[in-house]
Amino acid sequence: MAFNDLKQIEAEPRKGNALKFIIGGVVIVAAIIYLMVSSLQANVQYFLTVDEVLDKQNAGELTGRNIRLSGAVLGDSIQYDMDTLELTFTIIHVPADIKLVEEEGGLAAALHNAVMDPTRSHLQVVYYGAKPDLLQNEAQAILTGKLVGDGVFEADELLLKCPTKYEGSVPDQIES
Amino acid sequence: MVAEIGFGSLFISLIISVYGVIAAIYGTGNHQKKWILSAQQATRLVFPLLTISVGSLIYLLINNNFEVVYVSQVSSLSMPLYLKITALWGGQSGSLLFWSWLLAGFTSAVVLKKWDRDQDFLPWVIVVSLGTLVFFILLNTFFENPFVRYWQVNQDIVQSFSQPLGGFIVGPRDGGGLNPLLRHPGMVIHPPMQYLGFVAFIIPYAYAMASLITGRSDDRWIQLSRRWTLWAWLFLSLGLILGARWAYDVLGWGGYWGWDPVEISALMPWLSGTAFLHAVLIQEKRGMFKQWPIVLIILTYNLVIFGTFLTRSGLLSSVHSFARSTIGPIFLVFIALTFIASFWLLSSRWDKFKSRQVLTSFFSKEALILISIVLLLGMLATTFWGVIFPTISELVTGAKVTVGPPFYERVAAPIFGGMLSIMVICPLAVWSYVSFKHLGKLLWKPFAVSLIGIVLPIIGGLTKVPALIAFWLVAFVLAVNGFEFIRRTRLRRKTESETLPETVTRVFQRNKRSYAAMIIHVGIVFMALGIIGIEFFQTETQGTLAEGQELQLAPYTMEYEKLEIFDTPDARNVARAVVLVKKDGEVLDEIYPRRDFYYDSGQPVTIPGVRSTLLDDFYVILVDWKAVTSEGATFKVYHNPLVKWLWIGAWVIIVGVVVATWPEKKSKMAGRNNVRPK
Numbered sequence: 145m146a147f148n149d150l151k152q153i154e155a156e157p158r159k160g161n162a163l164k165f166i167i168g169g170v171v172i173v174a175a176i177i178y179l180m181v182s183s184l185q186a187n188v189q190y191f192l193t194v195d196e197v198l199d200k201q202n203a204g205e206l207t208g209r210n211i212r213l214s215g216a217v218l219g220d221s222i223q224y225d226m227d228t229l230e231l232t233f234t235i236i237h238v239p240a241d242i243k244l245v246e247e248e249g250g251l252a253a254a255l256h257n258a259v260m261d262p263t264r265s266h267l268q269v270v271y272y273g274a275k276p277d278l279l280q281n282e283a284q285a286i287l288t289g290k291l292v293g294d295g296v297f298e299a300d301e302l303l304l305k306c307p308t309k310y311e312g313s314v315p316d317q318i319e320s
Numbered sequence: 321m322v323a324e325i326g327f328g329s330l331f332i333s334l335i336i337s338v339y340g341v342i343a344a345i346y347g348t349g350n351h352q353k354k355w356i357l358s359a360q361q362a363t364r365l366v367f368p369l370l371t372i373s374v375g376s377l378i379y380l381l382i383n384n385n386f387e388v389v390y391v392s393q394v395s396s397l398s399m400p401l402y403l404k405i406t407a408l409w410g411g412q413s414g415s416l417l418f419w420s421w422l423l424a425g426f427t428s429a430v431v432l433k434k435w436d437r438d439q440d441f442l443p444w445v446i447v448v449s450l451g452t453l454v455f456f457i458l459l460n461t462f463f464e465n466p467f468v469r470y471w472q473v474n475q476d477i478v479q480s481f482s483q484p485l486g487g488f489i490v491g492p493r494d495g496g497g498l499n500p501l502l503r504h505p506g507m508v509i510h511p512p513m514q515y516l517g518f519v520a521f522i523i524p525y526a527y528a529m530a531s532l533i534t535g536r537s538d539d540r541w542i543q544l545s546r547r548w549t550l551w552a553w554l555f556l557s558l559g560l561i562l563g564a565r566w567a568y569d570v571l572g573w574g575g576y577w578g579w580d581p582v583e584i585s586a587l588m589p590w591l592s593g594t595a596f597l598h599a600v601l602i603q604e605k606r607g608m609f610k611q612w613p614i615v616l617i618i619l620t621y622n623l624v625i626f627g628t629f630l631t632r633s634g635l636l637s638s639v640h641s642f643a644r645s646t647i648g649p650i651f652l653v654f655i656a657l658t659f660i661a662s663f664w665l666l667s668s669r670w671d672k673f674k675s676r677q678v679l680t681s682f683f684s685k686e687a688l689i690l691i692s693i694v695l696l697l698g699m700l701a702t703t704f705w706g707v708i709f710p711t712i713s714e715l716v717t718g719a720k721v722t723v724g725p726p727f728y729e730r731v732a733a734p735i736f737g738g739m740l741s742i743m744v745i746c747p748l749a750v751w752s753y754v755s756f757k758h759l760g761k762l763l764w765k766p767f768a769v770s771l772i773g774i775v776l777p778i779i780g781g782l783t784k785v786p787a788l789i790a791f792w793l794v795a796f797v798l799a800v801n802g803f804e805f806i807r808r809t810r811l812r813r814k815t816e817s818e819t820l821p822e823t824v825t826r827v828f829q830r831n832k833r834s835y836a837a838m839i840i841h842v843g844i845v846f847m848a849l850g851i852i853g854i855e856f857f858q859t860e861t862q863g864t865l866a867e868g869q870e871l872q873l874a875p876y877t878m879e880y881e882k883l884e885i886f887d888t889p890d891a892r893n894v895a896r897a898v899v900l901v902k903k904d905g906e907v908l909d910e911i912y913p914r915r916d917f918y919y920d921s922g923q924p925v926t927i928p929g930v931r932s933t934l935l936d937d938f939y940v941i942l943v944d945w946k947a948v949t950s951e952g953a954t955f956k957v958y959h960n961p962l963v964k965w966l967w968i969g970a971w972v973i974i975v976g977v978v979v980a981t982w983p984e985k986k987s988k989m990a991g992r993n994n995v996r997p998k
Contacts, residue, residue, distance in 0.1 A: 162679075164682075165679050165682075165687070168682065169694065172691060172694055172695075172698075173694065173698070176694075176695075176698035176701070176702075176731075176735070179698075179702075179730070179731050179734060179735075180698075180701070180702050180705060180731055183726075183727050183730040183731050184705070184709070184723060184727060186726075186727075186730070187723055187724060187726045187727035187730070188713075188721050188722075188723060188727075189721060189722050189723070189724060190719065190720065190721055190722075191710065191720040191721055191722045192720065210724075212722050212724070224944065226864055226943070226944045226945075226946070226952075226954045227864050227954070229862055229943065229954065229956070240720060273956070274926065274941055274943045274956050275943065275944065277500075277501065277923060277924045277925050277926055278501075278923065280922075280923070288724060301724075
């Protein structure tokens with residue numbers, strides 16, 4: 145086999161060859177870019193705070209849209225129905241701007257302030273599934289899902305962070 | 321006292337590293353060997369110094385010295401010894417120190433070897449790897465000092481390393497403890513693996529830079545760094561797989577990969593590193609595309625630093641970003657500087673690294689490998705875009721947006737499909753030229769066999785087209801590799817009179833590297849099988865059962881037998897369900913889904929009960945139970961077909977890398993030439 149192929153290839157002009165590969169390369173790269181752009185358009189989600197969700201909801205911008213939303217979990221509101229796996233809780237507005245969070249003394253403090261402040265806006269969350277281990281008072285919840293009714297958010301994904309459990313806080317029982 | 325020793329040796333190691341970098345530059349600039357020798361000695365010193373530093377921190381952790389802020393954050397009295405030690409990488413400053421320590425170890429190992437004819441590389445390898453180390457020790461010394469302590473000054477508690485005026489050391493009685501979710505064997509070894517992979521990639525980068533600076537455009541830098549690259553790649557792969565395993569075992573959502581930004585930041589250097597491995601191969605075999613490996617290793621290096629930065633900056637919303645920190649901007653400056661400097665160097669040497677060879681056929685091995693590199697880079701671009709798009713969008717339009725898993729999945733599926741297709745042809749393709757006709761001749765038999773991959777699932781009642789394609793590709797890759805091995809064995813059998821096992825070993829030895837590659841790719845395909853299984857065929861159900869009641873999820877039935885609640889010596893309250901797994905009325909196994917409540921942190925951890933076989937996993941989560949009567953309990957149940965192959969694939973890959981890096985016997989037919997015998 146090899147001998148014939150070899151002759152054939154050597155007979156071919158090199159420039160034509162280069163063009164062939166450039167076209168091949170461009171086609172592959174174009175396909176990947178198309179894939180990226182089309183997937184991106186189909187899957188972009190707004191990342192909002194509770195305030196923004198309520199604003200936009202009033203403006204009617206959010207109906208049926210998949211959004212991502214973050215806020216502080218209010219511990220007393222957590223209710224779980226074992227039979228239906230229906231988990232409900234309330235999240236409180238926390239500013240998304242890092243500077244504002246820093247001004248409040250870090251994420252843990254911002255979450256604490258949010259939960260303690262009855263004047264802040266809040267949103268009811270419904271989720272069907274297992275109750276996450278990190279779901280507790282003053283945890284930061286990052287939710288993906290849709291607004292289903294007036295002030296009710298149905299999440300299909302829950303991500304929780306408890307900043308106090310990790311770093312950055314002075315432990316409360318100090319002894320000398 | 322120990323904290324002082326730890327910080328002291330950290331600080332001395334900083335000074336010595338800075339000195340080493342300067343001495344190496346000065347020595348090579350003035351052609352003075354003694355300065356280079358001195359830089360070499362400096363490098364040798366850094367590792368023991370950092371070992372003292374790491375040792376001190378471990379000592380503080382083991383002895384519950386909670387007056388040290390870091391210790392009080394990641395450790396607690398009730399934690400077992402092994403967790404206290406591994407708490408070294410349980411938080412930010414400790415893991416940065418651990419990072420520096422690993423890099424110092426690798427740098428010493430490189431610098432200590434015999435340099436003989438590569439003397440000209442030595443100073444630059446020192447400059448690059450030690451320079452990187454300086455950056456990390458700087459972070460540890462001035463921004464993320466793990467030896468900072470609590471001091472009481474008047475009525476305030478302040479955090480400081482040195483004694484404030486009128487302050488005295490205070491400490492809490494007990495520490496906060498490592499997050500319970502992280503107390504898992506997988507989590508104990510996952511970060512070091514990840515870090516080993518990250519850090520080991522710095523060595524090939526140092527060689528690449530040395531090669532650029534000295535203008536030596538031969539393959540030497542690649543030969544010298546080949547083992548580093550392979551081990552780096554293996555560790556990074558294992559880091560990713562262990563992370564997936566931890567998610568599967570502990571996070572309790574029946575998944576293994578969530579396209580979390582921090583997962584992605586570990587995946588990105590893996591993608592560019594894999595592309596680098598393959599580009600290196602083309603250069604070694606064909607002397608082509610010599611700029612590609614350099615571009616790719618520069619990318620890998622910067623992505624390694626970027627990955628560490630993403631994990632550590634708290635910039636992203638992720639299950640991983642445990643800390644918010646001020647070191648973000650410093651990281652970005654460092655990345656920008658090294659990135660610009662590397663590419664400036666490359667552009668100034670661009671012509672030197674040009675090669676005369678050109679591509680001749682789409683089906684030649686180099687062309688196929690090139691396509692797979694482009695696919696890997698496409699995946700890299702996608703993930704990178706996904707991670708930075710929210711930031712860019714906010715800058716441009718002011719709207720905060722994110723992209724979730726569906727985005728990545730939609731792009732990844734066709735790209736991974738493309739890569740599997742290339743894996744079908746690649747073992748049969750030869751270097752430099754091959755015609756489609758020739759390929760067709762070799763392909764039809766494995767193709768016929770691979771149809772099993774379609775026929776069997778269809779008989780089994782499968783109708784999903786993407787899944788059928790995926791199964792078929794998997795069968796095809798396996799068939800091609802199997803046939804290729806048999807064919808080579810047969811060829812040798814015709815000419816040599818040996819026993820069959822002899823022939824098999826010989827064939828293997830003669831072309832060790834290409835078989836190692838085959839093994840690794842078979843491992844990848846096994847992993848693909850596991851991913852296909854869980855992505856396409858996962859089913860789930862849930863239910864609340866009284867004792868003795870059953871819940872069905874085809875093909876299994878689970879019976880809830882009882883619930884046991886007890887305390888453990890390490891301060892956990894365990895609720896453990898006993899569940900029987902049955903099939904056709906016959907009891908196959910007993911599994912124990914449970915929930916551990918950690919008293920010290922007040923946090924529960926859900927651990928599933930899993931019955932795992934080659935065919936499928938039956939995965940049961942204990943969701944909740946009626947506290948007083950323990951009569952009823954709620955379970956969530958998953959059926960995950962084939963997922964075990966994901967972990968088996970990882971073992972196969974380890975074997976492949978060990979084979980590839982096994983020290984070679986010097987023989988006259990050293991497996992350099994990979995051209996197929998006719």
